[in-house]
Amino acid sequence: MEQPRVGTDIQFAICGSAGDGTIAAGDIMKRAAALMGFKVIAFDIYPPEIRGFGKCISRIRISDAQTYSLKRHSDVLISLNDAHAIPHVGEVRDFGAVLFEDNSIAELPEGGHISAHIRAAQVPYGFGIREISEKATGLARSRNIAALGYAAGLFNMPPGIFHQIIAEKFAKKPRAVTEDNTRAFDAGVEAAARVFKLDDVSVGRPLSAASGADAVMMTGNGAIARGFLEAGIQAYFGYPITPASSIMERMAAALPREGGRFLQTEDEISAIAATLGAGYAGARAATATSGPGLALMTEMMGLGVMAEVPFVVAVSQRGGPSTGLPTKTEQSDLNLAVYGGSGDAQRIVLAPTNVEGCYRCAGMAFEIAETYQTPVVLLVDLYLSNRFETVIPPRKNIFAPKPRKTPKMGKGEEYQRFRLTESGVSPRSIPGEAGLTHTVTGLEHDEIGHPSDRLHNEMNAKRHHKLLPATHFPGLTTQKRFGDSGKVDVGLLGWGSTFGEILETLYTAQGQDIRVAVMKVVMLSPLPVDEIAAFMDDCTHVLVPELNFEGQFANMISGATGRPVTRLTQTTGAPMLVDDILAELHRLIDSPAPPPTSSHRTAEGVRA
């Protein structure tokens, strides 16, 4: 189990059936905690099934110090539907609390009630959730809010903040909805006041309540959308696909307000094609998709590289290959994102590791794309896309576009769209600019842009070299080392959402007297090879945990540096567990050199 932290570090899990208001209750809880001034990380799981059947879970970790992943063990489980919640009782830690309906109106079969599954070390709180809701509002609909009130009461969280969030949440609905839910909440608080608290879960006072008002609760996808908007995105084209759709839906609502344009296209090919077209015409344009869509987009990605068109593609990975596991997280589209397509088509790939990173990377992606005249892929995964974190955006928009410079031509000078320059970046004109007409093409071309194989080698070199300075792009963290400095026993290299667990592993390991350091790599293409190599120089063992089968990132790293790494891979559809990374770390420390190079977790366990 994770080391308990000083101060508040509580994880709530709310579980129910679609229609129980599970996600809504979780939403209120996370927003309230953020407003109280806590850091929040949250992740909701929705059913892939249609409304009315499936299971919903909202997990919310609130803490006064920044945390980087969800905890394996929740401190509190609130069951709004026992059938769904029973399999999750086990995740509640010893002396944590389980809140459940004690006054069912339906007949239950033997074992159908959650009380049959609560371990002796866990603390049960049975109460009449439905009854509280009905007494307060006349209806059972506010069960979720009544349960939330009970939890708030039990853990002594200020009701006023919840009232405020409830009012915000139901602002669009008739006033009675807010009133009813507030009453249900208060009735829950009151019911909790009558019970004797036996768990040892305690929500303290946040370190600084001041930041609470500035903190914005966002998902990774929400942060990407917000970053796009602050960067002045002008056109968005997309085709729905889990888990990227929420970016698209957000764009559909928000972009037209800003005067931007949104279009749902007929497929991913047209989504990226239109994005490329708009980028070519000078607009800040983006699309978003998941692995299957990215597979369709690769041909156009190559055209973007070849024709040197700036645009942004956000990719939220899910389990693959093929249609794969639409609602499960995975990091197996790394190869596709970095290499996908024909020929040598180097592009920029950014993989933020948390929600704040999603916001920053999305905010800067257009500028990077325009600077290097190339497509930029923003690579996240379902776990990062859908998880909530508190982000404190800067008061002033730092992503707004700067005015474009039109290439200046000398007298009699012929405009060369693809002129070979020292940096590799050529002067770019866009349609509408007089005297600079030219044609771009996916065929190899000369400096003017005419089809020609004469300069293929030079052009390939240009397209690669122009990207290299991106690893030191001003204001962008492309890699960062944490933990012990100097020589370490084990160094962990991580990317994307898994880095949260890696960082939590570091903090746990540091408490165990192991010399350990970690490095996150945000820019996956081009790779910041020098920094990675320097980091590896310091490590006796290098461990690369990631959520794919082959160790795609490990392959990239060892290919780029020519050094062995130890792989820790897993494709269970779930985030990697800190415990598992820690176990591998201990195994490495205990193992005699040379280190083994791969270990893969299957459903049955670890196979070395």
Add this chain to the structure above:
Amino acid sequence: MASPLHHVIIGSGSAGFGAAVTLRKGDPDCRISMMTMDSLPFYNRYDLPQIFQGRSDWRDMLAVPPTFFDENRITLRRHNRVVEVDGVARRIRLAHQETVGFDTLLVCSGGRAYVPENLTDKLPLMHGMGSYEAVMRLYRDLPQGGHAIFIGGDMIGIDLMLMLVKTGYSVTLITTPQTLWPHEVSDEKRGKILAALADKGVTVVDSARPVGIDAGSDQGAARVVTLEDGTEINGDVVVPACGLVASVEFMLRAGVDIERGLLVNPELGTSNEAIWAAGDVCQIWNDEDKVYQFCHGWKNVRIMGELAAGNMQGTHRDFDVRVEDRIDLDEAGNIVSTFWEH
């Protein structure tokens, strides 16, 4: 292979716990479900007065670590109230509408505090002492050096009173016919024991029936107890300590014989061959005196639980109802009671 037997135990007190341990020892494969209204895993109730000495974390109070239940595969179902037992269909019904079948049922539901009839409507103004939470509430509501008024003075209450005077509180005992329960003693001995209590600092009000309890004013005492003669006694808390009555209401339709408790034979079987009982809830046939009698006390109920469990699994052992029952003063003037031997 026949499916393993399902033993259901109602109650997680000393009797129920002893039974569960015995059942598991006797049959590694059987299913054991323990239904209880408690919220804590098994703990020694007699330790509860120690809360006043600062032992207030319930985890320190547990008789076995919580993992014991996992290791012994005893399904402990807390916050579960049994509302009905069907002795023919062999199933119990829980308040939250779940039905659970059993092969054998052991009822160890103990008893709850008896409150004199004329005071039952004053229950909300009284503080119980039957559970960890109850004693914690008492602890919380009794201000430092405050005044506790006990009505009755059963052996459980006396234990607590002695702890209170020892830890700096003042205590008044208003006696009732149940004083010294479950002991039955001569008037002379009763007087001696009450005198010893007074010696220890307890204010004893003998032979004056309490007829009212009221919430006091904001400024004054929290509770006011009125005696039959009109005297008013001010205190902070009022604790009923008039012995226990067996908890049997959920057994009324089980088809077993009930008097005040569940009637069982010396092997602790009821009139239904699948249903057994042990602990404070049962009255055991005393073949010598030809009566059904209660046998209270920690040590006794534990033995009962273990014995009933053995008999459920096929041994045939009788519970010896001639249990030791003695209360006295030692040389130093301290009260000694077999009830307090664990």
Add this chain to the structure above:
Amino acid sequence: MNEHVNPVYLEDKLDEIRADGHLSYRSKSLPTWCPGCGYFSMQEGLTIALNRLGIAKENAVVVSGIGCASRFPFFVDTYGFHTLHGRTMPVATGIKIANDALSVVAIGGDGDAFAIGGGHIPHAARRNVDITYMVFDNGIYGLTKGQTSPTTAQGFKSKTTPYENLDMPLHPLMMLLSYRASWIGQAYAGRPHHLAEMMTQAIAHKGFSYLHILSPCVTFDKTDRTYGKLNMQVHDLSEDHDTSDLIAAMQQASAAEIPALGVYYVEDRPTLSEEMDEISRRARNAPPIAE
């Protein structure tokens, strides 16, 4: 049915051509098509059309796919995007959406349009993107050297149909009519003046205009869609055809094996950009969105 051409003198003609100005829309690159290919006429036609409509070079974007026809952007001096096989429609849509001031002309062959790119056309048409799509239908894959295409006639022998093509060909005009393209017409590479006129009208139309151009591939089709045969077959749409009548347009389109030349259907309805502006107006009046 050949157009009557009076004898011309080269010098007079050159003067006339220079003065007219459409030559300035030509790029320095000479077309790489086979001599005699029908595609030459479209270079002439499009430069004339742009010139007539007074569209500045920098405000015209010619977007093409891949194929012989799609080579076109290199031969005009406008902005040009030679994209991917089959993807002219979405790229052109993106360009237009990014900048309404641009005149966007998409060009492709029959394979580019109706084989690999067939899925995009209905959507460009139904959305009424304000672009012009000119499909040069030679009934063959020219660039890849003579394989059959979705418009190849039954019975045609090609490298991929050595035992004759048995597949039924598509009917592009009927398809576009049913997609409700808001301007639909047909022209023929062998009638350059008519072609230029049709191109002018198509570009001038507000909304999605589709111009189908019959064009012989002199290198890979010696038997079917030759100048000789087409010259015999093409005819004009009757003068009294009502271009607002969709059903009449469909009847005309299906009346002959080679449908008539001319404008089949014209409709005035909001373009995609206009719709998007309306959406923006509604969005601005809507209550704020929660994070």
